[in-house]
Amino acid sequence: MKLEPTTTRVLVLLRTGWLLVAIAAGAATSELAYAIPVAVAPRSPAPQREWTWRLAGLTIGPQRREALFARGAETRTVSEGEEIDGWKVSAVNATSVQLTGPDGERTLSPQRDATAAAAAAINERIRADQRDRKRAAQRTETAMQQLTKAMMDSQTTATSHSQR
Numbered sequence: 001m002k003l004e005p006t007t008t009r010v011l012v013l014l015r016t017g018w019l020l021v022a023i024a025a026g027a028a029t030s031e032l033a034y035a036i037p038v039a040v041a042p043r044s045p046a047p048q049r050e051w052t053w054r055l056a057g058l059t060i061g062p063q064r065r066e067a068l069f070a071r072g073a074e075t076r077t078v079s080e081g082e083e084i085d086g087w088k089v090s091a092v093n094a095t096s097v098q099l100t101g102p103d104g105e106r107t108l109s110p111q112r113d114a115t116a117a118a119a120a121a122i123n124e125r126i127r128a129d130q131r132d133r134k135r136a137a138q139r140t141e142t143a144m145q146q147l148t149k150a151m152m153d154s155q156t157t158a159t160s161h162s163q164r
Contacts, residue, residue, distance in 0.1 A: 053084065055097055055108040065092035070113065 056075065057068040065080040067089055078084045080092045087101035099106045 051085070051087075051106075054113065055110050056113070057110055058092060058094070058097065060092060060094060067092050067097045067108075 053069040053071050053076075055067060056070040059066040059068070059077075067078050069076045069078060069084055076084060078089050080089050082089055087099040087106070089097060090100045090105075091098035096107050096109045099108065
């Protein structure tokens with residue numbers, strides 16, 4: 001009796017945590033297989049990217065509902081039902097946008113750009129300073145006119161007294 005060579009195949013099923021060993025004793029015999037439970041390190045979920053977009057505006061019309069997202073100088077208009085960075089815009093209403101994505105649901109309200117807000121605050125301060133300077137200049141001009149008039153009146157009075 002002649003023995004045929006034996007082949008051993010090892011397959012690891014990571015998802016189930018079992019080691020499957022299959023042994024074949026040649027072409028004429030069927031394969032024999034057995035499974036051994038093994039400890040498998042749990043799969044960590046894929047790291048989620050941080051949400052870096054800001055809801056800059058909303059457009060609601062009879063035929064469309066859109067959200068305008070901004071990130072730095074980049075802007076993107078996304079219609080209801082479309083996706084942005086793996087998040088689906090599930091609803092657009094007058095005051096917010098509902099997103100559905102890998103972390104569940106999230107509701108965003110429009111936000112001003114921090115840079116634009118800072119620039120607006122600086123511009124307002126400049127305008128306030130200009131108004132203050134204009135008022136101070138007007139007060140100075142009025143005081144100068146009053147002083148000039150008083151000097152002219154006193155000169156006229158002195159001239160009329162000296163002519164008597």
